[in-house]
Amino acid sequence: MRVVVLGGGFGGMYTARALRRTLGRKAEIEIINAENYFVFQPLLPEVGAGSITPAHAVSPLRFILKGVAVRKAVVDSVDFDRKVVTVFQGIQRRPTEVPYDHLVIALGQGTDFSRMPGLEEHALKMKTLEDARRLREHVIEQLEHAQVTALPDTKRGALTFTVVGGGFSGVETVGEMKELIDRSLPFYSNIDPSEVRVLMVEYAPRILNEMPQELADYASEHLKKHGIELMLKTGVKSCTHRQLVTSDGEVIDTRTIVATIGNAPLPVVTRMGLPMDKGRIIVDRSLKVPSRPDVWALGDCALIPLKEGAADRHDFAPPTAQFAVREAKRVAKNIAATIKGKTPGIFAYSSRGSLASLGAKRGVADLMGRSVTGFPAWFVWRSYYLALLPGLGTKIRVMMNWTLDLIGARSLVQLRTFRKPPMRYVYYRAGDRIYEMGDRSDGFYTVISGAVEMERPDPETGEMTTRIIGPGDHFGERIILGATRRRTTVRAKEDTKVLVMNRAEFLMLTEGFEAFRDYFRPYMDKHGFNLPSDAPKSDS
C-alpha cells in the first residue's frame, strides 16, 4: 500500500505525519515537494522584516517526517487511471513516474496578476520563503539608495513602500515592514523619518475582512498611529517599475509594491483536469474527490464544504493553517478507514478564532468570539504559532530568535542584490523618462506597444532633434558597440511596453542566430564593429 502526498505545506506535511502515525509500518508513505523543507507560512512577514532569519521559518522535511519518504521534485502531471504521478527531480530532464494507491493533493494556491498590467513584472509577492527574503533585501536596498542619492524624485520613490491587499498577509507585512524601517533609520543619517511613506491599498471598504469589525477598527487605528496610510476602496489599475496607478487614477511614485492579492490555482492543479469551482478542486465532505475512490484534496487548493448544500463563501473551509491542520488529520483517518473497507468520516470543524500580528508587538485576536487586542493578542499570536511549529528544535530556535530581536538591533546586512533578468518586459507611462543623456547604458530596447520619443543633439549643428520610435523598432543599440553612456534622452510618448535585453544576451543572439546577425549587420558595419560570430570558428 503506497500513499503519496503532493505538497509539503501545512496540509501535506501534517497529512504525512498523521498517516505515519495512523498506518504505522503497514503502508509506504511518500511526500513530494519542490523544496526539501516545510515553510512556516505565517512567519513569512517576520522573515520579510528580518525579525527572524529565513532558516528559522523552515524545517527540513527529512527531520520532521521520520519514516516518510521525502522526494524533492516538481510535480508535472497525474494519470488518475494508471495511478501514477509524473515528476521531474533535480536537473534531471527525464521524467520519473511515482505510483500510488492513494493520492493526497495539497499543493496550495498560486497567483495571477494578469488583470493588472505590470504587477507580475514589478511587484514583490509574499508566497514563498524566497519572496519574504527578497522583500527584506529590497527594503534595505531602498534605504541604502535613499541615503546616497542626490535626486529628490529617486529618493521619494525609494522611500515610498506600498502593500496591496488588506487581508492577514497584507496587514502583517505592512506592520512588520514599517517596524523594520523604523528600527533601521537611525543608521541612515540622510533620511528624515518624515520622508518615509508606507501605504496600504485595499479594494474593500475595510481591512481584515475575515475578522469582526471591532478588531479591524483597532487594527486600522494601530496602523495609522504607526504612520501607515490606509487607502481603502482603492484598487490597482496598473504599475511600472517606479509607479503604481490606483483605480481612481492616482499615481504613486514607489519603488516597492508588495502584492498580497491575486490568489489563483496553480497551473499543475488546473492541468490535472479534476472538476474545480472558484479555482479550487471540488471535494465531498470526507475530503475525497467525488469521481475518484483514491484521490483526496485538502488545504488551499481544495473547496471543502462545511455543510450539505454549501453555496455561500462561508459554507466552505477558509484557506488557513488552522483548518489545514485539522483537514490533514481527517484525510489520514479517512484513508486508513478506506483501506480497511470502512466508510470515511466527514470533516467537521469550526474555527477557534483568528489572529493577526500588527508589528511593534501588537496584534488583534478573535478567540472563540471574544475580541482581544494589543500586546495580549500579539502574545497569543506568537504562542499559538510557536505551538504549531513542528519539532522542539525549531520551536527553541525561533523562540531564541524572537528574544534576541526584542533586545538587539536588527541586522542591516543586505545579503543579496537581486539582479534584473537579462531579458525582460518593462512598462512605462506616457511622459516617463526611460533614460537620459549621460546615463549608464543598461540594455538594448525594443518597443512592443506604444511609442517613445528620442531626443538628441545633431552632431553637426548641436541642435536638438527628435524622433518617434514605435512598435517593432528599437533604440539604445549603441550598447552593443560597447558604449557605456547614453548619448540621447528617451521618454515614453504613450503608455509603452518595451523588451529590454542586456548586452551579453544580445551578443549571444548574434552569435547564435544568422537571421538576427544579418538584421543588425548593416548597423554594425556602419560603426565598424565586428560581431564575435564574424570571427572564424575554431574547431579545436
Place this chain on the structure above:
Amino acid sequence: MRVVVLGGGFGGMYTARALRRTLGRKAEIEIINAENYFVFQPLLPEVGAGSITPAHAVSPLRFILKGVAVRKAVVDSVDFDRKVVTVFQGIQRRPTEVPYDHLVIALGQGTDFSRMPGLEEHALKMKTLEDARRLREHVIEQLEHAQVTALPDTKRGALTFTVVGGGFSGVETVGEMKELIDRSLPFYSNIDPSEVRVLMVEYAPRILNEMPQELADYASEHLKKHGIELMLKTGVKSCTHRQLVTSDGEVIDTRTIVATIGNAPLPVVTRMGLPMDKGRIIVDRSLKVPSRPDVWALGDCALIPLKEGAADRHDFAPPTAQFAVREAKRVAKNIAATIKGKTPGIFAYSSRGSLASLGAKRGVADLMGRSVTGFPAWFVWRSYYLALLPGLGTKIRVMMNWTLDLIGARSLVQLRTFRKPPMRYVYYRAGDRIYEMGDRSDGFYTVISGAVEMERPDPETGEMTTRIIGPGDHFGERIILGATRRRTTVRAKEDTKVLVMNRAEFLMLTEGFEAFRDYFRPYMDKHGFNLPSDAPKSDS
C-alpha cells in the same frame, strides 16, 4: 579634507577604521563598497559547509564603521586628474561623482577562467558570500537528487564533488564540504557512503604551497584519511556541466566543480590605467602609487614590495587578511603624515605564520616557524579569526553558532534552488547525450561550434533516421510550440558549444524582433502556431 576608500574588505574596512581614529573629526572619510556589509572572507568555506549561517560571516559596514560615510555603490571609474570617483548606486543609471583629496584603492581581486573552456559557465567559485551560500545549496541539491534518482550515471555525477586548487581556500573548502556531506548522509537512506567521491585537483606537486612541507604532508594525510582523493600535478583542461577533463585527459563525471584558482585583476582596476605588474597595482614601499601624490593601494589588488629592489614573488606582501590589516594601519598613518606635510613611512611586517582549517576540527598552523597540527592548530585558527572579527556582537554570534554546530545536527534546508540563466552557453564533449526521447523539453538549442547528431523515428515507417546539425543550425524548436517532451534523441558528434534559450525568452524575441519572427514564421505556420505578436496589438 576628504579621504575616499574603495572596497570594504579587510584592506578597505580596516583602513577606514584606522583613518577615523587617526584623523578624528578633521577629515571626512567615506567608504564605497558594492555591498553594505564587510565579509569575513576566511569564514566563507564554513558558510559553504553550513557550519555558520551567511548572516554571521558578515557585519553591516554601518555598524562597524561609526563616523565613516558608507556609500553602497559600484565603482565605475576614477579620474585621477580631476580627483573624482564615478559610481553607480542602486538601480539609478545616472552616474554619481564622488570627489576626494586622498584615494585608497582596496578592491581585491577577481577571477579569470578564460584558459579553461567551460569553467566560467559550469564551476562554482569561493570569492563572495553568495558563492559560499550557493555551494552549500548546490551540495544539498546533489544529495537530494542522488537520493531519488534511478539512473546510475546521474547518481554517480551527483555524488562526485571536485575542488580545483590546493591552496588555503581549496583545502578549507574541500575539508568543510566533506564534513557537510558526512554529517548529512544519515538522512539520505538511498546513498551509501562508499558512493560519495570527493576530489581535490592541484596543478603543483603538493598542496598548501605557502606552508612548510611538513604541514602540507600532515594536511594531505588528514584529507586522505577522511576520504578525500588528492590529484596532484594535475590541471584542468576543460569542463562541461557534467564532467571535468584533466590535463592528463582523464574524464571525471561530476556535477560539482569548485574553482578556487584563476585570480586576476578586476576589470574596474584594469580600467583605471595605473601601472600594474603581475595583475596588481604597483605601489612604493609606503603603499603609494608612484605617479600620484594622493592615491594609495593595498590588499590583494596591490603589489607591495617588502624590500628595495623586490623582484621575486616572496619579496612582495602575500594576499592574506593578516597582511591587509597591517597594510591598512600603515596607509592610514601615511595619509595622516602626508596631510601634515610629513614623509610617509615604509610598510614593514613579517608574517607571524599561517593557518589552515582542514574540517573535522583539525588544522595545520605555522606559528612563528613552529609547526602545529591537529586540534590545537584548528583551535588556534578559530581563535585567531574570532579575534580579527570586527565588533563584539559579531564575535559572540559566531561563537554561539560554532558551539551549536558542535553539538547539533546541521540543517539540511536547501533554501534556494538556483535556476539556470534563461539564455546560456553549454559545452558538450563528443559523445555526450544532450537529450533523449521522452525527456522534458527545457530549451531551444542553437549550435555555436561543433556538431550534434539527432536521431528520430520516421513518422511513417518507424525506422530510426539521423541528421547532423552544425554551426548556425538549431534544434529542439518544438518547445516553442508548447511541446513539453522531446521526440528525438540528440548527441554531440564533436566537442560542441551550444546556445540554449528558455521558451519565455524565445517568445519575447519573436514579439520584439521582426527579423527573428520572420525567420521562424515558416516553421510556425507549418505547425499552425500563432506567435503572440501575430495577435492585434491593444493600445489601451
